[in-house]
Amino acid sequence: MKFVDEFRDAELGRAVAGEILASVEPGRHYKVMEVCGGHTHSIYKYGVDDLLPANVELVHGPGCPVCVIPMGRVDDGIAVAREPGVIFTCFGDMMRVPGSEGSLLEAKARGADIRMVYSPLDALRIAKANPERQVVFFAIGFETTAPSTALTLKRAKAEGVANFSVMCSHVTIVPPLRALLDSPDLRLDGFIGPGHVCTVVGARPFDFIPADYDRPVVIAGFEPLDILQAIQMILRQLDDDRCEVENQYKRVVPHEGNQRALEVMAEVFELRPHFEWRGLGFISHSGLKLSDAYADWDAELRFSVPGVRVADPKACQCGEVLKGVIKPWECKVFGTACTPERPIGTCMVSSEGACAAYYNFGRFAREREVV
């Protein structure tokens, strides 16, 4: 595929990996966090970490939008889905995320009408095709998916689709990063910035990381060469004692972001005072709700949402894993109370979360060499 294959060129990859190997200080250990779940996925898919020197470690960040949804929020979604006459719609990978009493997939098996959609517009289409039913869209994701929810709501309002509503669980990326950076025991040397989020918000919202916390940020694309190059750029900044936000993904990310998308978001959403993150607890001003102008389409006002709060078990140490303070296996519940079949924290929910990956592949990662 033209314009994609060029960024997956194995020979170029080897060359960049070779340059990285030549540039690292042998005695020094580098920890770089990829913030976005999309980067984690690419790293696994292409085996990018396998090409890095042993002393360059990638730490998977909090940017997997389905994994950070807390159990109580999933329970709330299931409660709405069970209301008579409701068609509950959500993205495919949200279906498997466990609540305190099972996932949406299991609720569907018990009779709730839960349907997978590929875009919020599909949910609106279902609403228009079923005027006698209430159609709810479970909106999740960072600034990447929020504009499409906002546009869908604008259209629902313009067309007067009264049987459509949104259960808004959108989150923003900066507050959890700030929470991680505020931690005194942080062990991260730099950040691979979330390319997709930056196409919407631009590069500026990340200026605080070098300015206030002295850590370099490189906004990166999602092909394996993008990621390798971003790592190289971070290491170069560390080597040069520089600390700034660099944009490796200039072919897509404008410095100012997408003004139109930001305007639509500002019209449709407002910040919640607090939002709970699985494994990270409550973070101020980190979640979005519908603005007053869109209150008529707010599923949380239309239905009696129980507002379930299921505390993460005290022993869960996702926060420490995300900060790079401990390894997954050092968590008190890892592999015993918390497993991929019955996950507790965000790091175990997705197969690409740090803990799930270690659970499934840890032995391989330790031995690396195949005999």
Next chain:
Amino acid sequence: MTSPQAAAVSEREQRILGIIETARGKRAKFRDSHVNMAHGAGGKATQGMIEGLFVPAFGGEALEAMGDAGAVEVDGVELAMTTDSFVVKPLRFPGGSIGDLAVNGTVNDLAMAGARPLALTLSLVLEEGLPADELRAEVEAIAAAAREAEVEIVAGDTKVVERGHADGMYVCTTGIGRRDPRGQLSPAALEPGDRILLSGTIGEHGTAIMLARGEFELDAPIESDTRSLWPAVDAMLDAAGPHLRCLRDATRGGVASVLNELARASGVAMIVREASVPVHPAVAGASEILGIDPMYVANEGKLVAFVAPEVADDALAALRSVAGCEQATEIGEVRTEPPGMVLVETSFGGKRVMDQLVGDPLPRIC
């Protein structure tokens, strides 16, 4: 020198890895309170239901072997038996229909057991209101596919259910075949050094069905690959005989699921070279857009063969001489460590684990 603290830490890691190993080695359990769609996807949930519910209930040596078909011996004649149900939406799709699948699917399960397909039975569950023309078209498709595969339909049954059930029609076929004396196939027979052959491009059937459902507003010239694989098996048995270790058709769950299942069954590792796995450009494009890995997408006319290294080239040449298998290729080999795991050398040059599917291959949002 290792500090005592570091030693203690690594001891603890070893202990945790040990706990995980023990948990993974245990037979899968069936703990769910209700059946959900993941139980039908061919991944971990399906395995839990089979190993945790069916095998313990029915026991038996033939079932324990977990092959595509079970072995039955009648007066010294070795037979293979298998059964399969077909539930597909839409009934017709580019490259085939539910009728083609119902014949080829069962014929292929027999072929994978090294058995020449002899006869099928046919059960139809029809929905009230199904247009007679659609029924007629499927009956003709079944007849044509059976002629093509040289099997006879020897018995049948029909039930009609009320409107709203059965998506038009469900089809179930049961097949019987005679085990070919040239082969000694077994899922536990793999040995380190064995070569892994793949009979052609992957992911066409699953992608064709997904696009035919019209959920994606995507259009691509992709057709289902449904076909009988007995001619391919026949040719390989001729070329490799007892050195042909095991065969699997890469249906639900795709090539990745087949490899994982056999790595576990034989207690071996596998390494697959991603760059040598043939993928039709239209399938690669659709997978890219949908965020799906073609290694996990269903095929209905592709097999994975494990052969001893000394006959690998001959088996591959024989495979390529069969119509529909011209693009057959060697995609990797069997290793010893780490047992039960399938590793991929990505086309970008890194290595990673290719894990079992957890549920349906759902499109990702992130």
